[in-house]
Amino acid sequence: MKPIEVLSTKEEVRLHAFLWLFLIYARYVHLDYNAPYLVTFTDFSLFNNTFVIIFVTVFYFHYLCIMPRVMQKFTWKRVFLGLLAAYVFFTLIRAIIEQVITVWIWGLQNYFPGTPAWFYITDNIYFSMIPIAMATITYIIIHLIRSLQLNKIIQEQKNDAELRFLKSQINPHFIFNTLNNIYSLVYRKSDKALPAIDKLSQLMRYMTYETEHNNVELQKEINYIQDFIDLEKMRIAGEVQLKLAIDIENPNLLIPPLLLLPFIENGFKHGLLTETEHPFTILITQKGNRLELYTQNKSNKYNKDKTSGIGLTNIRKRLDLQFPTKHNLTITEEENIFTCKLSIEL
Incomplete structure (x- = not known):
């Protein structure tokens, strides 16, 4: 019986690499439509780069920690708590990087001093949706691919097992008939x-x-x-x-x-x-x-x-x-x- 082989980790890494290449292209590459063959790389500003770091960190936090637990035993309560945990994680990571570390190193912060907490919280709801949504969609797509592959392989193995059983039925059935025939010949000498x-x-x-x-x-x-x-x-x-x-x-x-x-x-x-x-x-x-x-x-x-x-x-x-x-x-x-x-x- 064939071993069960579904989407491998190596293939999953390739899919992620393709995703990040696309995002890097969308984030940094600029095409000049007046000169379509001219490609330039733009917006290497501090907070654009920090957002990319936050994006990747939150993406994999949600992809590796939240989604497996949600999909393990799906309930809407788990979905809500998972989204809330990812949002809180995004907000904390962004505050640490862009309001503490960048101030400590470069003397710059993303939000002006005195920004109300309610504005910071609501503003990050919008920004956190992007990596969380992408992580959710990516996980569901890969999970669906694996499920479809697994179902197909299980069905093939089920069919293979049934065919083996049917062939094993033929042999005893034939032997039973033939031995009866030979018995008759021996009996008649x-x-x-x-x-x-x-x-x-x-x-x-x-x-x-x-x-x-x-x-x-x-x-x-x-x-x-x-x-x-x-x-x-x-x-x-x-x-x-x-x-x-x-x-x-x-x-x-x-x-x-x-x-x-x-x-x-x-x-x-x-x-x-x-x-x-x-x-x-x-x-x-x-x-x-x-x-x-x-x-x-x-x-x-x-x-x-x-x-x-x-x-x-x-x-x-x-x-x-x-x-x-x-x-x-x-x-x-x-x-x-x-x-x-x-x-x-x-």
């Missing part, structure tokens, strides 16, 4: 018993090693189906009436393993296979990126059990997960004739 066991071991190798991959070569899947058919024909008394036609352009085309088998297995398990007027028909065609399977058999109404349909139900789920909009499956049963038509765009 048939000469086909040992070849059947050898065929089963070959199929088990395929199921053990190839089905661990998400995709296998189409030719390998065809070979597996042909071995499966040979194994099934061994256990059936009488001559199997089978019409098999395979027409593939690209044997190296990749498909999910065990994708076609359930339809063929279903025909062997529930069909009447010895009637010459109703042969078990299997047609596999591949042209370009389109793979088509057609099966038709006469149903054996006396050969139904409680597990009937497990394979087809399984494959429907797999198709919905792996080819949600790129497959068409039609299954019909009319006058005891069971027909499956599958078309997949790979």
Whole structure:
């Protein structure tokens, strides 16, 4: 299963760097519209520079300290208290830098001596809104990106886990049927018993090693189906009436393993296979990126059990997960004739 990877810290730093480059450009770069190729850097005044320092400090205070706590358990009370804390922090930092430090070093202060406290408080409500709003928007955007990525990855992992489960269901289901067949051959002391066991071991190798991959070569899947058919024909008394036609352009085309088998297995398990007027028909065609399977058999109404349909139900789920909009499956049963038509765009 793939590890969960969302927006990394390095990528987040890049987004912040882009943001600060834009702000520096907006704050300091001046374009002369009379001479559009002339770029000048302006307004390096003391209080413009101190405001930039205050802006960055408050931005990251709100981004790193306030927003994570607000988003951890969102309530409007937390939002209000977070905004209030950021505003108080902005006001205190600005007072310390522009009313104390600048006076101590340069003998200058941003607000005139005797400025009323109410004016200072209300004036800073406006100025504090800029870094607080930008920090909030930036955090929400990055949080949303991470949430969308995480949801997508979790869904992919959920689908992957479900596909693995569905493939694990196919193997025991097939083995159960095949062992029953071999048991029948052994019970009848048939000469086909040992070849059947050898065929089963070959199929088990395929199921053990190839089905661990998400995709296998189409030719390998065809070979597996042909071995499966040979194994099934061994256990059936009488001559199997089978019409098999395979027409593939690209044997190296990749498909999910065990994708076609359930339809063929279903025909062997529930069909009447010895009637010459109703042969078990299997047609596999591949042209370009389109793979088509057609099966038709006469149903054996006396050969139904409680597990009937497990394979087809399984494959429907797999198709919905792996080819949600790129497959068409039609299954019909009319006058005891069971027909499956599958078309997949790979």
